[in-house]
Amino acid sequence: MSFLPVYNDIYTAHQTIQKYAHRTPVLTSTSINKIVGNSLFFKCENFQKVGAFKFRGACNAVFSLSEEDAKKGVATHSSGNHAAALALAAKMRGIAAHIVMPRTSPEIKKKAVAGYGAHITFCEPTLEARESTLAKVVEETRATEIHPYNNFHVIAGQGTAAKELIEGKRKFDIIIAPVGGGGLLSGTAISTKKLLPECKVIAAEPAGADDAFRSFRAGKLIPSVNPKTIADGLLTSLGERNFAIISEKVDDIVTVSEEKIVEAMRLIxxxxxxxxxxxxxxxxxxxxxxxxxxxNKKVGIILSGGNLDLGKLPF
Amino acid sequence: MSFLPVYNDIYTAHQTIQKYAHRTPVLTSTSINKIVGNSLFFKCENFQKVGAFKFRGACNAVFSLSEEDAKKGVATHSSGNHAAALALAAKMRGIAAHIVMPRTSPEIKKKAVAGYGAHITFCEPTLEARESTLAKVVEETRATEIHPYNNFHVIAGQGTAAKELIEGKRKFDIIIAPVGGGGLLSGTAISTKKLLPECKVIAAEPAGADDAFRSFRAGKLIPSVNPKTIADGLLTSLGERNFAIISEKVDDIVTVSEEKIVEAMRLIxxxxxxxxxxxxxxxxxxxxxxxxxxxNKKVGIILSGGNLDLGKLPF
Structure with a gap:
């Protein structure tokens, strides 16, 4: 297996996960189209299993394991959607999932992971604590670590969302995805550039967590330092594999203010x-x-997920 | 035209409105089914035009008017979804809508009605003020009054939601609708008892606004006095036409606490x-x-709408 996935790996991933993942709907809104003067098509991964696109990648990773590796289970550290996704995928294959979660994770996400029967180890909310705790768990269990985004099979799985969006036979001019670690964006870019070579792939990133924006312009990985944004799924810094794909295939990365994120969320x-x-x-x-x-463009947008604490809304 | 609509009127209403109204999706939730130990099918009228089933009835009423009557426009008093629905239906037919709204109506609903180009007259939030203000408006404009629920064409229009739900070819054992004025419930009962005579029709009502529950048991109309519930769409008392249909065709009416309404809303x-x-x-x-x-029952539920003030959530 080569270092970076190509479209054929996304095609295979789609066959692997289609028994388990939802083919989510693509919705449009007359009134939002009126506001933006345009045609927007929203790929609704908030309706995906566990409420986020993350299930695609986790599911592909879990079901791509050999029987022998699978028996030892899977492990990851994640503050959120990837944890729930890996827990559910492991449950579907009947294997153990070991999840390291920062103790500050949103309650709704802790509950979801526990609900899927995963073994949770809580740690301090620093990257160092997460990594050292995970190393210990992996040493004890010999489980396979499934990184949330810097992982071949995860990237291939995430690319299936854009594949489905495009297969809806719409000739998009632009496809936009959010970028955090880059799993969704790199998979989206591979699918789009294969299926619609003329279509631009643009990433949107919070200005308060703009490592992808800066890395893309500098041509080298520049990790985030103290990122801060309400978009908690995008706090992570780009992975190496993701950056390699993004550098080659993404047309542009733009940043947005916190205020506009809340406004856009409320509008939807x-x-x-x-x-x-x-x-x-x-x-x-x-x-x-x-x-x-x-x-005058036809625009596809990937709505990445729908998990948030309803007790702590920004409006 | 007879006093009360029958199934054939719902059939005709469906043909009338299908160019204008959405055929809304029917969704299911694995995790809610697990919680209730059952199969629930949700007819999503929150995705209907103006965000509520009310558009069906208003649309049928507006497009059933003669050319001559239509020219003079339509009028109603409504604190919410019916106002927006009538305003949009009138706009689609290119006629005037005169809406009397209590000045205390939620901002989101005032904005929606204004956005559809209706002529709004604000009044005090009492039934007396609403009726006397509307009478004045009708006298001045000669517009046709379209009552929100106690209206032949409105009931026929509301019945199309259950018709679509059942046409999904599911043999329901029970169909449940909320009840306020009784437009949705009476239309639902007519459709269900024609298309699935064995299926029970049950209405759910807030205990704090239980006039339908009490009227149903007493066998005569008992209007609400000072109803109070978070379910603001259900504060109104049953209409006469609606009660006549409900008495004949509905199997039971049950009441629920405010606490469970909030819990159920959050769960969805x-x-x-x-x-x-x-x-x-x-x-x-x-x-x-x-x-x-x-x-062990297959249950259809009509989700009546999705309009509420996001700045004033109960959780």
């Missing part, structure tokens, strides 16, 4: 009557903030 | 990632509160 809640988490609102925020020229 | 938000208003949560609340025996 009010007009589309669907619940998305702040990370999912970042692409629409970029359009509302005029960071992407969408004049 | 969290698990299904869709936004519903409190009124829509009343049927699931009845199941959670064990007011309806759903053991």
């Amino acid at each position: 809640w009010e007009r589309m009557k669907i619940i998305i988490e702040p990370s999912s609102a970042v692409p629409l925020a970029a359009i509302l903030e005029n960071k992407i020229n969408v004049q | 938000w969290e698990r299904m990632k869709i936004i519903i208003e409190p009124s829509s949560a009343v049927p699931l609340a009845a199941i959670l509160e064990n007011k309806i025996n759903v053991q």
